[in-house]
Amino acid sequence: MNQLIRAVAFAADKHRKQRRKDADASPYINHPIALAQVLANEGDIDDEHVLIAAILHDTVEDTDTSHDELVRCFGAQVARIVAEVTDDKSLPKAERKRLQIEHAAHISHGAKLVKLADKICNLRDILAMPPSNWSDERKREYFDWAKRVVDELRGAHAGLEAAFDETYRKGVPSGHAAPQVSASFR
Numbered sequence: 001m002n003q004l005i006r007a008v009a010f011a012a013d014k015h016r017k018q019r020r021k022d023a024d025a026s027p028y029i030n031h032p033i034a035l036a037q038v039l040a041n042e043g044d045i046d047d048e049h050v051l052i053a054a055i056l057h058d059t060v061e062d063t064d065t066s067h068d069e070l071v072r073c074f075g076a077q078v079a080r081i082v083a084e085v086t087d088d089k090s091l092p093k094a095e096r097k098r099l100q101i102e103h104a105a106h107i108s109h110g111a112k113l114v115k116l117a118d119k120i121c122n123l124r125d126i127l128a129m130p131p132s133n134w135s136d137e138r139k140r141e142y143f144d145w146a147k148r149v150v151d152e153l154r155g156a157h158a159g160l161e162a163a164f165d166e167t168y169r170k171g172v173p174s175g176h177a178a179p180q181v182s183a184s185f186r
């Protein structure tokens with residue numbers, strides 16, 4: 001528990017100048033906390049390494065935090081999960097997206113859980129508080145890409161996969177099996 005609180009304080013400090021992309025520019029830390037909330041209270045996950053990694057999951061990708069710093073402060077197991085869900089920002093965006101699909105089946109179980117929670121939270125954000133300048137088409141593309149990533153890691157956690165599917169369906173008009181631009185995105 002103490003380490004979890006320490007991770008929240010660490011991530012809050014690292015993300016302190018960052019905001020989410022919604023119209024209100026919500027504090028960035030709301031997002032890692034939302035992942036831990038989904039894992040703990042919707043997925044019943046009590047593995048401290050997984051919950052701490054969820055809190056820290058965007059620190060290496062989006063702040064000056066290094067992998068070694070996470071090893072020093074939170075141990076090798078947490079740092080490894082964070083590394084597994086961290087995109088290589090030196091690559092073009094389309095390549096990073098392709099690699100997420102390619103890698104999802106091969107990461108550790110803990111990393112799959114964090115990735116699943118990340119996709120659930122981002123789809124929920126797109127429905128409830130989307131990036132302010134995104135078109136319906138862009139939201140649709142994101143939903144479809146997130147589903148392709150999640151489809152690769154199925155079997156990791158049935159309950160969280162069902163939560164993802166339920167959120168995904170909210171972006172798809174009823175009666176359509178295939179995703180389309182949805183009125184609910186507007």
Ligand code: NDP
Pocket residue numbers: 020021022031058093094097118122123125126129130131135137138141142
């Ligand atoms: P970004 O990767 O730039 O943005 C999505 C990420 O923003 C999420 O994964 C999430 O990441 C973070 N985020 C911050 N705030 C929010 C929020 N309120 N709701 C949801 N996510 C939020 O964009 P894309 O994923 O779209 O990647 C770019 C791709 O988009 C390009 O490959 C290009 O093909 C395509 N594109 C499409 C356009 C179109 O109009 N169709 C226009 C431009 C690009 P995290 O969890 O890390 O915080």
Ligand code: ZN
Pocket residue numbers: 031057058118
């Ligand atoms: Zn994230």
